[in-house]
Amino acid sequence: MTTLLHRFTVAKLLRVACCRSVYSGPEAYPVFSRQDFAEDDGTWEWKKLHNIRQRVVDIQNGINHEGDKKIVDDEARKVHLLPHKIYSKPEEYYPLTDVAKVVYGNKTKDPMPKGIKHKMDPDFIRPEVQDLLKSLTGRDPEIVFAEQTGLYTHMPRVRLLTTEQLNQEIKKMDEKFDEMLEMPPVMLEREEIEETIAFDELLDGYEEGKLIFTDITVDLKPDERCMVVREPTGLLRRAQWDERDRALGVYYPKCGRSLHKDPVFENPQVAFKNQFHKNILERILVEFVPDSKEFIHYTQMVYDEIDKESQYDLLRSTRFFGGLAFYLAKHKSIDGLLKNILENKSSLPDAADLVKLFCLINNESNTARNLKDLNNCDDFRIVQVYVQNDATMKKILELSLQTFQQIPQSAQNF
Amino acid sequence: MVRLSWLLLERVRNFRKLQTTRERLVARNAECLFAGDENIQVYSKLDGVPRLKNQYAIRLAKHGCPNRPFYHIVLAKTYDDRDTEIEQLGTYDPMPNINNEKLCALNFERIKYHIALGAYLTRPIRRLLGLSGFLPLDPTLLIFAENLRRRKAIEQKIKSKESEDSEKKTETEKEVD
Numbered sequence: 001m002t003t004l005l006h007r008f009t010v011a012k013l014l015r016v017a018c019c020r021s022v023y024s025g026p027e028a029y030p031v032f033s034r035q036d037f038a039e040d041d042g043t044w045e046w047k048k049l050h051n052i053r054q055r056v057v058d059i060q061n062g063i064n065h066e067g068d069k070k071i072v073d074d075e076a077r078k079v080h081l082l083p084h085k086i087y088s089k090p091e092e093y094y095p096l097t098d099v100a101k102v103v104y105g106n107k108t109k110d111p112m113p114k115g116i117k118h119k120m121d122p123d124f125i126r127p128e129v130q131d132l133l134k135s136l137t138g139r140d141p142e143i144v145f146a147e148q149t150g151l152y153t154h155m156p157r158v159r160l161l162t163t164e165q166l167n168q169e170i171k172k173m174d175e176k177f178d179e180m181l182e183m184p185p186v187m188l189e190r191e192e193i194e195e196t197i198a199f200d201e202l203l204d205g206y207e208e209g210k211l212i213f214t215d216i217t218v219d220l221k222p223d224e225r226c227m228v229v230r231e232p233t234g235l236l237r238r239a240q241w242d243e244r245d246r247a248l249g250v251y252y253p254k255c256g257r258s259l260h261k262d263p264v265f266e267n268p269q270v271a272f273k274n275q276f277h278k279n280i281l282e283r284i285l286v287e288f289v290p291d292s293k294e295f296i297h298y299t300q301m302v303y304d305e306i307d308k309e310s311q312y313d314l315l316r317s318t319r320f321f322g323g324l325a326f327y328l329a330k331h332k333s334i335d336g337l338l339k340n341i342l343e344n345k346s347s348l349p350d351a352a353d354l355v356k357l358f359c360l361i362n363n364e365s366n367t368a369r370n371l372k373d374l375n376n377c378d379d380f381r382i383v384q385v386y387v388q389n390d391a392t393m394k395k396i397l398e399l400s401l402q403t404f405q406q407i408p409q410s411a412q413n414f
Numbered sequence: 415m416v417r418l419s420w421l422l423l424e425r426v427r428n429f430r431k432l433q434t435t436r437e438r439l440v441a442r443n444a445e446c447l448f449a450g451d452e453n454i455q456v457y458s459k460l461d462g463v464p465r466l467k468n469q470y471a472i473r474l475a476k477h478g479c480p481n482r483p484f485y486h487i488v489l490a491k492t493y494d495d496r497d498t499e500i501e502q503l504g505t506y507d508p509m510p511n512i513n514n515e516k517l518c519a520l521n522f523e524r525i526k527y528h529i530a531l532g533a534y535l536t537r538p539i540r541r542l543l544g545l546s547g548f549l550p551l552d553p554t555l556l557i558f559a560e561n562l563r564r565r566k567a568i569e570q571k572i573k574s575k576e577s578e579d580s581e582k583k584t585e586t587e588k589e590v591d
Contacts, residue, residue, distance in 0.1 A: 197547055205566070206559040209514040213546040216504060217523040226522075230545045243515075251519060 118291055123361050124186040124326060132357045133322035136350060137181060140317040141173075144180050183322040190291040196237045203234035212239060214247045222248055241292065256286040265298050268305075275311070277302050281320050303327050312340050325354065329361045335393045338383070342400040352379035355386045365390055380404060470533040472525065474506065475499060483508055487520065487539065489528055503528075506542065518542060 055071055058064075123129060147153055161169065215226040227239035227247055239247065249259045264271060264280065271280055281302055288295040303324050306312060315321045328334050334354055341351045359368040366389040371382060380401075387397045448454045471490060475497045478484035487504035504520040511517070520542070529535070535543070537554060544551040 200551060202556045203551070203559050205563055206555065207516075209510040209516055211516050211518060211545055213542075214517075214519050216519045216521040228546055236545075236547050246513075247517070250517060 118190070119188045121186045121188060123330070126360070129326070129357065129360055130183075130322075132353050132360075133183065133325055134181070135353055136325055136357075137319075137321040138317040139177055139181070141177075143317045144177060181317075181319050183319055184285055185290050186323060186326055187290045189293060189296060190241065193238050193240050196235060197228070198236040200234040200236070205232060206234075207232050212243060212247055214251060216251065222252070245289070245292075258287065262287075265294070268301070272305055275314060277306060277311070277314050278318060278320065281315075299323065300327065307333065307336050310336050310340055312337060313344075325357060326361075329354075329358045332358075332362065332365075332390070334358055335391055335397065338386075338391075338397060339393065339400060342383075342397070342404070346403075348379040348383070348404055352382045355382050358386065358390075470500075470528065470531075471536065472503060472528060472533050472539055473536040474538055487542075489533065492534070506538075518546070520546065520548070522548060 052071060055065060055068065059068060059072070209232065211230045213228045213230070222244075225248075227244050228236065229239050229243060230236050246259060249257060262283075265284070268280060271277075281299065284295055284298050284302075288298075306314065306324065307328065312321075312324070315324055325337065328337060338351055338354060341347060341354065355367065355371075359365070359371060362368060367386045370385050370389065371377060383401060387394060387401065391397055469491050471492050473488060473490065474485040475488045475490070476483055476485055477497070485506040485508065486499070486502055487506060488499040489501045489503060490499050501524065503524055504518070506518045507516055509516070525543075525548075537552070540549070540552045541555050543549040544555065
C-alpha cells in the first residue's frame, strides 16, 4: 500500500513539475511560427518556380542567361493556365483592390446623341419673374395644409411657448410653405431622337416585330442608359422618347406612373364638371416628364379650361398658380385674371404685379414702352396704362378700375 | 509539425484538387498549337465551331407558364440544370406586346466581364448580342433570314398560280354559258 501511495504522489509531483510555474523561464515551451520556416527554401518544386520567376524578371529587364528560350517556350504554352499575366512579385498577385475602379471602371456610359439637353424656359428662370409669381399665388394655410385623402393626419397638440420659440416655429412653417408651393418647371419641348447605327439588308424579314434592347448596368441615370431598336427590315437605330419611357417603366418603375395612357387626359369633361383641375395637374406631374409633349399639351388644356370659365380660385395658393400666370402672360390673355383680381379679390398690388409680369415677358409691347420706370409709378397708374393699350375687355376693366379711383377721393373728404 | 507531412504526402502522390478551367474559341485548324498540353481538351459540336472544355456558359433559362415562355439570360455551369444560375445577366421576352415589340434586357458590363474570362455563348445569345450591335452578326441568323425569304417567294408564286387558274375557270364557265 505504501508503494502505491508513493507512486501516486510521485505522478502528481511530476505533473506539477511539467506545468508552468512562476519560476519557469522563457524557454519552457518553444513556440514554432511560420517565420522560423521562412528561411528554408522548401522542396525542389518551390525552388524551381523561384528560379523561373527570377529569370522572367531578368528577361523583362533585359538580362539574358543560358536556357532562356526553353523557359519562354514553356511559359508561352502555359498561358491558358495563368490568370492573365505572369506575376513576378506576390504584391502583384494580391493587389489592393480599388472598389471604385472595379465596380465603376467598365461602365457603359452612353451619352445622349447630338448633345441633347433639357432646356428650361429662359423667361421662367429669371428671379424677378419667380418673385412675382410667388407673390401672386398667395399663402393661405387653410388651403396649403388642408387634409389630403389617403395621408395620415396627426392629432393636434397644445404647447406653451415663449416669444422666441414662437418665432422659431413660424420660421419652420415658412420653410414648409416653400416646400408645398414649389412650382413645377416650365421647359421647352424636347427634340426627337433620330439616329441610325447600322443597316443590315441581309436581315430583311427575319421577324415580324421590333426588338428593343435596354442596358441594365447598375448605377446609371436614365439619360445615360443605352436603348436600341432593331426593326424587321434590318435597321439598327436608337430608341425614341416614347420607347425610352416605356422601357424605363418596365425595368425601373416609379410609384404613381403607369405604362398605358389614361383616357382622362383626352376626355376630361366629367372631371372638369366636378372641379378636379388640381388633381389632374398633380397626376400629370407624376406621370409625365416636364420636357415631354404630353405634359405641355395637357397642362395647357387645363389652363385654357380655367381661363374660359374663370375658375382661378381653384388653383390659388397651390403650386400650379405660377404656371397658370406664366402661360397666360406669355400668350397675352391676362384680362380674365385681371378682372378676377379687381372684382373678387379687390387688391390693387396683385393687379400691378400681374402687369409687371406681362411687361417682363413681353418687352416689346406698348405697355412696356410706356412704363419704363415701374417702381416709381403707382399701382393704379400701371393698371391704367395696360387697360388703355393692350386690353381686349377695355370697358369692363375700366368699370372695375373706377371703384379703386373713388376710394382715395372719398377718404380725403373725411 | 504534423501539417508539413500531410502536404508532402499530397505532393508525392500528385494529388490534384479541382482546378478551374477557362475556355475560349479557337480557329478551325489551330488545334495543333495546343497539342503538347495534357490539361486541354478540344472538341466540336454540331455548330461547327470547335470549343475548348468549358464550365461557364451564358444561356437562356426558361421561366413562365405553359404556352407562355419567358427567358432569363443567365451565367451557369454547363453540367447544371437549365433553370439554375450563378448570376442573372438579363431577360428576353419572345412574345410580342400590344405595340408588336419584343423586349430584351442585357447587363453589358457583366457580360463583358464574363466573356473576357472565357464564358461560352449559346446560339440564341449570340443572335441577340449580334442584333443589339454589341457583337457582329451571327451567320446562322443570316442563313435563316435568306431561307425565309425564299420560302415566301415560293408561296407567292403558288398563290399567283392558283388565282390565275381560278380566273381561267370562271372565264371558261362564262364561255360555256
